Amino acid sequence: MSIxxxxxxxxxxxxxxxxxxERIISAALDLFxxxxxxxxxxxxxxxxxxIGKGTVYKHFVSKNEILVRIMLDYEKQLSxxxxxxxxxxxxxxxxxxxxxxxxxRLARPELDRLVQQLEIRLADAVDISAQLEQLxxxxxxxxxxxxxxxxxxxxxxVLENVPPHYHYLACWAxxxxxxxxxFNKSWNYRLDTEELMDFxxxxxxxxxxxxxxxxxxxxxxx
Amino acid sequence: MSIxxxxxxxxxxxxxxxxxxERIISAALDLFxxxxxxxxxxxxxxxxxxIGKGTVYKHFVSKNEILVRIMLDYEKQLSxxxxxxxxxxxxxxxxxxxxxxxxxRLARPELDRLVQQLEIRLADAVDISAQLEQLxxxxxxxxxxxxxxxxxxxxxxVLENVPPHYHYLACWAxxxxxxxxxFNKSWNYRLDTEELMDFxxxxxxxxxxxxxxxxxxxxxxx
Amino acid sequence: MSIxxxxxxxxxxxxxxxxxxERIISAALDLFxxxxxxxxxxxxxxxxxxIGKGTVYKHFVSKNEILVRIMLDYEKQLSxxxxxxxxxxxxxxxxxxxxxxxxxRLARPELDRLVQQLEIRLADAVDISAQLEQLxxxxxxxxxxxxxxxxxxxxxxVLENVPPHYHYLACWAxxxxxxxxxFNKSWNYRLDTEELMDFxxxxxxxxxxxxxxxxxxxxxxx
Amino acid sequence: MSIxxxxxxxxxxxxxxxxxxERIISAALDLFxxxxxxxxxxxxxxxxxxIGKGTVYKHFVSKNEILVRIMLDYEKQLSxxxxxxxxxxxxxxxxxxxxxxxxxRLARPELDRLVQQLEIRLADAVDISAQLEQLxxxxxxxxxxxxxxxxxxxxxxVLENVPPHYHYLACWAxxxxxxxxxFNKSWNYRLDTEELMDFxxxxxxxxxxxxxxxxxxxxxxx
DNA sequence: TATGAATGAGGCTTCATTCAT
DNA sequence: AATGAATGAAGCCTCATTCAT
Numbered sequence: 001m002s003i004x005x006x007x008x009x010x011x012x013x014x015x016x017x018x019x020x021x022e023r024i025i026s027a028a029l030d031l032f033x034x035x036x037x038x039x040x041x042x043x044x045x046x047x048x049x050x051i052g053k054g055t056v057y058k059h060f061v062s063k064n065e066i067l068v069r070i071m072l073d074y075e076k077q078l079s080x081x082x083x084x085x086x087x088x089x090x091x092x093x094x095x096x097x098x099x100x101x102x103x104x105r106l107a108r109p110e111l112d113r114l115v116q117q118l119e120i121r122l123a124d125a126v127d128i129s130a131q132l133e134q135l136x137x138x139x140x141x142x143x144x145x146x147x148x149x150x151x152x153x154x155x156x157x158v159l160e161n162v163p164p165h166y167h168y169l170a171c172w173a174x175x176x177x178x179x180x181x182x183f184n185k186s187w188n189y190r191l192d193t194e195e196l197m198d199f200x201x202x203x204x205x206x207x208x209x210x211x212x213x214x215x216x217x218x219x220x221x222x
Numbered sequence: 223m224s225i226x227x228x229x230x231x232x233x234x235x236x237x238x239x240x241x242x243x244e245r246i247i248s249a250a251l252d253l254f255x256x257x258x259x260x261x262x263x264x265x266x267x268x269x270x271x272x273i274g275k276g277t278v279y280k281h282f283v284s285k286n287e288i289l290v291r292i293m294l295d296y297e298k299q300l301s302x303x304x305x306x307x308x309x310x311x312x313x314x315x316x317x318x319x320x321x322x323x324x325x326x327r328l329a330r331p332e333l334d335r336l337v338q339q340l341e342i343r344l345a346d347a348v349d350i351s352a353q354l355e356q357l358x359x360x361x362x363x364x365x366x367x368x369x370x371x372x373x374x375x376x377x378x379x380v381l382e383n384v385p386p387h388y389h390y391l392a393c394w395a396x397x398x399x400x401x402x403x404x405f406n407k408s409w410n411y412r413l414d415t416e417e418l419m420d421f422x423x424x425x426x427x428x429x430x431x432x433x434x435x436x437x438x439x440x441x442x443x444x
Numbered sequence: 445m446s447i448x449x450x451x452x453x454x455x456x457x458x459x460x461x462x463x464x465x466e467r468i469i470s471a472a473l474d475l476f477x478x479x480x481x482x483x484x485x486x487x488x489x490x491x492x493x494x495i496g497k498g499t500v501y502k503h504f505v506s507k508n509e510i511l512v513r514i515m516l517d518y519e520k521q522l523s524x525x526x527x528x529x530x531x532x533x534x535x536x537x538x539x540x541x542x543x544x545x546x547x548x549r550l551a552r553p554e555l556d557r558l559v560q561q562l563e564i565r566l567a568d569a570v571d572i573s574a575q576l577e578q579l580x581x582x583x584x585x586x587x588x589x590x591x592x593x594x595x596x597x598x599x600x601x602v603l604e605n606v607p608p609h610y611h612y613l614a615c616w617a618x619x620x621x622x623x624x625x626x627f628n629k630s631w632n633y634r635l636d637t638e639e640l641m642d643f644x645x646x647x648x649x650x651x652x653x654x655x656x657x658x659x660x661x662x663x664x665x666x
Numbered sequence: 667m668s669i670x671x672x673x674x675x676x677x678x679x680x681x682x683x684x685x686x687x688e689r690i691i692s693a694a695l696d697l698f699x700x701x702x703x704x705x706x707x708x709x710x711x712x713x714x715x716x717i718g719k720g721t722v723y724k725h726f727v728s729k730n731e732i733l734v735r736i737m738l739d740y741e742k743q744l745s746x747x748x749x750x751x752x753x754x755x756x757x758x759x760x761x762x763x764x765x766x767x768x769x770x771r772l773a774r775p776e777l778d779r780l781v782q783q784l785e786i787r788l789a790d791a792v793d794i795s796a797q798l799e800q801l802x803x804x805x806x807x808x809x810x811x812x813x814x815x816x817x818x819x820x821x822x823x824v825l826e827n828v829p830p831h832y833h834y835l836a837c838w839a840x841x842x843x844x845x846x847x848x849f850n851k852s853w854n855y856r857l858d859t860e861e862l863m864d865f866x867x868x869x870x871x872x873x874x875x876x877x878x879x880x881x882x883x884x885x886x887x888x
Numbered sequence: 889t890a891t892g893a894a895t896g897a898g899g900c901t902t903c904a905t906t907c908a909t
Numbered sequence: 910a911a912t913g914a915a916t917g918a919a920g921c922c923t924c925a926t927t928c929a930t
Contacts, residue, residue, distance in 0.1 A: 036346065038343065041902085041903060041904080042903075042904060042905085043903075043904090043913095046912095046913090051911080052911055052912040052913060053904095053905090053912075053913060053914095054905095054906085054910095054911060054912045054913060055910085055911055055912070055913095057904095057905075057906085058911075062904080062905080063903095063904065063905090116402075117342065120339065123407060124258060132407070135408070136407060136408040139408045139409075140408065160421075162417075162421055163414070166417075169403055169418060169422075170396075170400075170421065170422050170425055172403060172409070173396060173398075173399030173402065173403045173422060174392075174395060174396050174399055175399065176395075176398065176399030176402050176403070177394065177395030177397065177399035177400075177402075178395045178399075180338075180395065180399075181391055181395045181398070184341075185345055185354070185358060186361045186362065187361075187394070190387070195388075196388055196391060199384055199388045199392065200388075200391075203392055203429045207425045207429055208425065231930065234930095235891095235892090235893085235930080239893075242893090263919080263920060263921085264920080264921065264922080265919095265920080265921090273895090274894060274895045274896060275895080275896065275922090276893095276895050276896060276897095276922090276923080276924080277893070277894050277895070279922070279923080280892090280893060280894070284921080284922080285920090285921065285922090453909065456909095457912095457913090457914085461914075464914090480790060482787065485898080485899060485900085486899080486900065487898095487899080487900090495915075495916090496915060496916040496917060497900095497901090497916080497917065498901090498902080498903080498914095498916050498917060498918095499914070499915050499916070501900095501901070501902080502913090502914060502915070503914095506900080506901080507899090507900065507901090560846075563850075564783065565704065567851055568702065576851070579852070580852040583852045583853075584852065604865075607858070609856070610861075610862055610865045610866075613847055613853055613862060613866075614840075614865065614866050614869055616843065616847065616853070617840060617842075617843030617844045617846065617847045617866060618836075618839060618840050619843065620839075620842065620843030620846050620847070621838065621840055621841065621843035621846075622839045622843075624782075624839065624842050624843075625835055625838065628785075629789060629798070629802060630801070630805045631805075631838070636829070639832075640832055640835060643826075643828055643832045643836065644832075644835075644836050644839060647836055647873045647874065651869045652869065707923085707924060707925080708924075708925060708926080709892090709924075709925090712891095712892090717890080717891085718890055718892060719891075719892060719893095719925095720889095720890060720891045720892060720926095720928085721889085721890055721892095723925095723926075723927085724890075728925080729924095729925060729926090
């Protein structure tokens with residue numbers, strides 16, 4: 001019995017440990033949104049999470065580790081959603097992949113933007129290069145199925161005949177910019193962000209498609 | 223003669239002063255590109271410019287002033303190029319405006335990206351809010367002619383019938399993301415960035431156009 | 445037992461923390477006296493206190509906070525002594541209030557002068573305006589009983605019939621100047637400072653009195 | 667004729683030089699009053715005086731020299747007024763000396779306070795020790811006649827029998843404090859400063875007196 | 889002679905990380 | 910295991926003074 005209870009204790013402890021880890025991440029996110037990326041300190045995170053500063057370092061080796069963790073969490077979810085979209089696309093639902101992608105990225109633009117910024121700031125951090133590599137590989141994990149799908153569409157003449165990754169990188173870029181657009185002070189004084197985002201997502205879903213206008217453009221370029 | 227020479231001396235001095243200012247900006251830019259935005263200090267800038275730290279403050283009230291200056295310089299050039307494009311477009315050259323815009327922004331993507339990042343980091347800096355406002359108004363300065371041009375194209379059925387600013391904000395977003403794409407470590411391991419950018423610019427120039435596929439999209443959504 | 449010891453540990457820690465705070469104040473005071481008010485830096489204070497520069501900021505939000513703290517500590521003591529004097533005066537001991545006041549202010553003239561100077565220099569410091577307000581209210585806290593006491597003396601014809609605060613403000617002024625006198629290089633080449641201060645305090649205690657009392661004092665001195 | 671004109675030129679120049687020197691002093695004073703003692707820089711002074719910063723250093727060896735100059739100018743005037751008072755006192759006008767002294771010091775309390783502060787801050791400045799010595803000797807210059815006068819009054823039983831300098835140092839102290847009182851934020855919320863200063867000056871003029879005089883003054887006030 | 893650009897020492901403050909309890 | 914006090918490098922900015930023109 002003592003064995004079982006000690007096992008349970010350990011299990012319990014692990015669970016608590018896990019919960020606290022989530023609390024740290026959650027506190028960090030809260031603070032990023034409320035205070036701005038430059039004004040979040042480990043101290044603040046600890047306080048918000050209701051624990052001591054030293055305890056944070058029992059869960060994460062460094063502040064950067066907290067940040068990559070946020071990035072990875074986000075990217076994993078995104079990857080999942082994209083996989084789903086790809087699956088639906090392969091099942092015949094045309095445009096399902098980019099649709100899923102844009103929906104995912106625009107669902108919580110403030111979070112997406114945060115992750116964008118974190119990525120830029122951590123790009124050269126040596127202590128977390130392993131995790132960054134994981135992030136990159138995560139992103140590329142759907143590459144095979146994406147390329148395959150895109151190639152088929154190119155073959156069918158639906159998409160322009162360029163290397164397949166051009167298509168998804170263009171999507172990435174548009175999503176990236178769309179998110180930033182939501183927060184840019186030059187533009188976000190307008191109130192119809194939602195509709196605008198729909199419009200942009202619409203473009204994202206169909207861009208790269210062949211069609212009338214394309215023909216025109218080609219002629220111009222001749 | 224003494225009068226003339228003293229006048230000349232003053233002129234000479236002012237010129238030297240101006241040159242020094244340019245040197246500071248230039249040194250800052252160098253360092254931003256070589257060391258990364260987070261590792262540029264006033265001290266480093268001064269050293270790189272070959273002057274004392276205090277001298278920097280003869281030219282700029284604060285570090286932030288250097289940064290906005292970079293932003294404004296860039297934005298002014300961009301605005302000029304865009305105006306040019308708008309003019310050509312109004313002279314009948316179809317797609318000249320977005321073409322000029324994308325060319326401008328993608329001409330020196332590292333600089334464009336720097337400015338993007340500076341904008342984000344300085345968004346809440348109170349000491350330069352006036353200059354930031356100038357930046358915003360600069361951006362909006364082409365709005366009238368852009369809107370007019372776009373409205374005409376919408377009337378002619380070339381562009382989708384949405385508020386005109388949807389079209390140029392979509393362009394802004396795509397350019398924003400395209401620039402970031404150039405530097406993202408997940409993607410830029412590929413070597414054909416140039417072509418990719420051409421592809422994306424092509425999309426930017428034609429996106430929002432009506433055409434066959436659009437019709438399809440609409441049907442799909444039904 | 446572990447509970448008790450941990451409680452004790454915490455208590456011990458808090459005590460150490462408090463002691464360290466006192467050490468910082470004490471180091472600051474030492475330096476003010478030895479190096480002069482303008483030559484005291486946070487760095488020096490830390491070194492003198494035997495701690496790191498950053499540690500100072502665990503105890504005080506800013507350098508100014510150290511300074512007001514010194515002021516408040518001093519003013520509180522002064523206020524206490526004055527209250528005591530007022531109480532004794534109300535118990536019939538004539539002149540007890542101004543006597544206590546002068547004794548208090550002249551007990552450590554170098555400290556009194558430091559506080560005077562700090563007050564002047566911090567008068568416009570916005571970050572500690574709250575504490576300064578506290579200082580002011582502390583000073584005014586004895587106003588009611590003082591005024592009452594003085595009014596009675598005025599009614600009895602002991603003091604000149606002017607608004608009561610004239611009397612205590614005159615005391616304040618004389619004490620202020622007397623302290624400064626101790627350090628003024630034009631005058632302090634004389635060696636009988638102590639007696640001089642007694643003389644001035646004597647004036648302070650009786651000034652504002654009408655004829656009668658004066659006579660009495662003179663008799664005493666005979 | 668050329669000699670005369672060159673002599674005149676030199677005279678003219680000297681005059682201009684002198685005028686400019688006054689302008690510098692005046693500019694410094696303006697700034698001390700408007701910006702506060704801690705916020706006056708040589709640069710500001712030059713600008714306010716309408717000349718270049720370098721030119722200031724043609725007139726004064728250092729910033730400190732400007733400051734002592736202000737102090738000396740003030741002290742000279744004060745000394746003059748006091749001498750006048752002493753003379754009148756020696757001519758039989760009772761209380762003329764302290765009256766003149768208090769009037770002088772309270773005529774422009776903001777200036778007196780400035781000089782007080784400057785003195786404290788410059789007390790240990792080595793580069794102007796000569797001028798500071800001059801200041802001190804200026805102050806003591808009236809000592810002989812003052813002491814004589816006071817001794818006589820002591821002999822006549824008008825003043826208390828203490829070393830004569832006790833009397834004038836007490837005056838100095840009271841004036842010092844009275845001036846500070848005008849600016850202290852704890853007290854100057856009251857609006858009757860003028861009357862209060864009269865009251866304090868009255869004290870200053872009679873303090874140290876033995877009984878008789880008091881009686882007289884009181885009669886006057888009835 | 890007048891100028892003002894250049895200088896750089898030095899001040900205050902922040903914060904990720906460590907480590908003794 | 911949890912804590913939070915301690916640390917000190919590093920950043921930004923000020924300003925009296927110098928000196929070449």
